[in-house]
Amino acid sequence: MLRNGHRLRIALSVPSSALSLPPSSVFTRLRAYSTEPAPCHNVAVLGGGITGLATAYYLVKELPRAKVTIYEASDRIGGWLSSKRVPVKDGTVLFEAGPRTLRPSSNGALSVRLMQELDIAKDAIYAQRTSPAARNRYVYYPDHLVRMPHPSFGLIENISSLLREPIFEGSVWGGLTEFFKDARESSVQDESVGSFFSRRIGKTVVDRIFSGIFHGIYAGDVWQLSVKSLFPTPWRDEAQAGSILGGMMKSRAEGLEVTAREAAYLQTMKEFQWDPLLKATLKDTVAFTFKDGLGTLNDGLARYLMGSGNVEFKTSTPVLSIKMAEDKGGIVITSAKSEEQETYGHVVSALSSEQLSFLHKDDSMKLIPSIPSVTVMTVNLYYRTPDMHPPGFGYVIPQATSFEKNPERALGVVFDTAYSPSPDDVDMNNWHIQNADQLKDARDSGQMVNVNDFAWYNLPNKPNLQDDVKQRGTKVTVMLGGHYWTGWPAFPDEKEGLALAKSLLERHLAIKEEPEVWQVNIQKDCIPQYTVGHEQRLKTAHTNLKRQYNGKLRVAGSWMAGVGVNDCLRSAWEVVQGISRGRDGTGLEHIGSNEYVRLKPIRPGTKKEDE
Numbered sequence: 001m002l003r004n005g006h007r008l009r010i011a012l013s014v015p016s017s018a019l020s021l022p023p024s025s026v027f028t029r030l031r032a033y034s035t036e037p038a039p040c041h042n043v044a045v046l047g048g049g050i051t052g053l054a055t056a057y058y059l060v061k062e063l064p065r066a067k068v069t070i071y072e073a074s075d076r077i078g079g080w081l082s083s084k085r086v087p088v089k090d091g092t093v094l095f096e097a098g099p100r101t102l103r104p105s106s107n108g109a110l111s112v113r114l115m116q117e118l119d120i121a122k123d124a125i126y127a128q129r130t131s132p133a134a135r136n137r138y139v140y141y142p143d144h145l146v147r148m149p150h151p152s153f154g155l156i157e158n159i160s161s162l163l164r165e166p167i168f169e170g171s172v173w174g175g176l177t178e179f180f181k182d183a184r185e186s187s188v189q190d191e192s193v194g195s196f197f198s199r200r201i202g203k204t205v206v207d208r209i210f211s212g213i214f215h216g217i218y219a220g221d222v223w224q225l226s227v228k229s230l231f232p233t234p235w236r237d238e239a240q241a242g243s244i245l246g247g248m249m250k251s252r253a254e255g256l257e258v259t260a261r262e263a264a265y266l267q268t269m270k271e272f273q274w275d276p277l278l279k280a281t282l283k284d285t286v287a288f289t290f291k292d293g294l295g296t297l298n299d300g301l302a303r304y305l306m307g308s309g310n311v312e313f314k315t316s317t318p319v320l321s322i323k324m325a326e327d328k329g330g331i332v333i334t335s336a337k338s339e340e341q342e343t344y345g346h347v348v349s350a351l352s353s354e355q356l357s358f359l360h361k362d363d364s365m366k367l368i369p370s371i372p373s374v375t376v377m378t379v380n381l382y383y384r385t386p387d388m389h390p391p392g393f394g395y396v397i398p399q400a401t402s403f404e405k406n407p408e409r410a411l412g413v414v415f416d417t418a419y420s421p422s423p424d425d426v427d428m429n430n431w432h433i434q435n436a437d438q439l440k441d442a443r444d445s446g447q448m449v450n451v452n453d454f455a456w457y458n459l460p461n462k463p464n465l466q467d468d469v470k471q472r473g474t475k476v477t478v479m480l481g482g483h484y485w486t487g488w489p490a491f492p493d494e495k496e497g498l499a500l501a502k503s504l505l506e507r508h509l510a511i512k513e514e515p516e517v518w519q520v521n522i523q524k525d526c527i528p529q530y531t532v533g534h535e536q537r538l539k540t541a542h543t544n545l546k547r548q549y550n551g552k553l554r555v556a557g558s559w560m561a562g563v564g565v566n567d568c569l570r571s572a573w574e575v576v577q578g579i580s581r582g583r584d585g586t587g588l589e590h591i592g593s594n595e596y597v598r599l600k601p602i603r604p605g606t607k608k609e610d611e
């Protein structure tokens, strides 16, 4: 809640009645008189977060005749993506409760593609490789911020930091000797990330650095998370080449080994008709966001789905149960709206594994084995004074940082201003590029076109800025909880969350000023934890889903193949590919696949611009 009591909803909330399709009798009539084949897919999507919206989007794109119904228990769509514009004295600032930036690489090709297709690339802000956000990443250990080495700092600065800072103790030696360490016993099926990297590199490195990085991504405990699920390549490299370094050398010489599914995905993305200006804008982009935050993605998808005429939104409609239809040709959904029942040819669950298991009312078995998740509290704060922290992305706090230095049990702090430039940061004299050719020419002649390390696609219009203020202040987000709160019967309330964030910022960054506005968000069970044995649990889930639902119930979301927004898009995309190819499936068939292909090695100087 904001101090001044304002709350502004960015995500669209769609009344269930707004988009209802014609009654089924109309389809029957159409079928009788039309030579066109009847709509062949009647699909329900459970959950209206980014995964559910993306699933519906890909369904409409791939199967224009499909009838799609989205069930969402709450009155708003968008899930964890939640961007809010908040009034301050001289304008408004944007607060993100959940994820705040996206990376364009790997699964990120799907979010870039969505930007292009939904025509929202012009609303994005592209942080460049050279930006402080990309170069300056900090870890708090033991009692101060340590900047992680980066090639752009030069050899002397990096070596001096490696020798001076206790955080790096043992890391150089551990890295150099990794090649010579014994590989694991072949009987070991999985182990924790902490245990694996302790064996390969050293325990101090895990406690002081890796555990912090894992806070920044999974808000999780490095001693619980599965290396097999989160680092499949080093895990295989150790088994096959004897060491991580050995595997890397082999990949360099012979080309990277990826699963056949990954290779097919990369090929599809390569063949897509990319907008040349967007491609040029993304060339040196490491992360992007939107002027109105990542909620822009939700809004763009919702707008498209509403306009398609094929999608019905059932908001405020919790699903009570699912069961196989008696003829085994579909799935019956019972929802809370007057206990109504509907039968669908396919159902895609974009719910958490626990929520889905709950809907399968069969006491004899749990549909999905338990996959734990953690709760994260994010506290957004905006201060009037600018530059209250060093330039950079923010910092993570590793597990090795003592309780005295982190009694709040915080996971890290994001410097949001680093991703949202202000009017002061923009040099309008450089603002004249109008198309991809001009952009390329300017780059080739060494001209600075990415003003102050940001790029915009909407050239030559006014650059996009998140915070609409006359003079930039400081915007940060404190992340609390995660695995530290596992098993807690209750979480801090709003007042306590704010107090924790302020005391942390005072101790770590000497910030004593009162924030002008703030917002406390509790994201319950928002990040699934891929703990040791995760792969086996997913295989069991696949078997159960197949047996119970005959390949008509598929799953997508953050609990199977990556916890990021881009990973959710990927799982939605894969599930729809399966449906559109007429295959029955679960969305988990790829888990544990041993089908690998080697990509061609990239020799220095041979990489083409578009690869």
Ligand SMILES: C=Cc1c2[nH]c(c1C)Cc1[nH]c(c(CCC(=O)O)c1C)Cc1[nH]c(c(C)c1CCC(=O)O)Cc1[nH]c(c(C)c1C=C)C2
Binding pocket: 097, 098, 099, 100, 101, 102, 103, 133, 215, 216, 217, 218, 219, 287, 376, 378, 393, 394, 395, 396, 411, 412, 413, 414, 479, 523, 563, 564, 565, 566
């Ligand atoms: C709500 C808190 C979240 C924390 N992690 C995630 C969320 C949503 C998920 C996540 N965070 C990152 C990734 C990696 C891949 C990616 O999509 O970028 C994932 C899946 C990295 C990341 N962590 C933070 C930021 C701003 C980013 C993205 C941008 C970047 O790397 O430049 C900050 C951060 N997130 C969390 C913590 C504790 C934290 C601390 C600084 C938890």
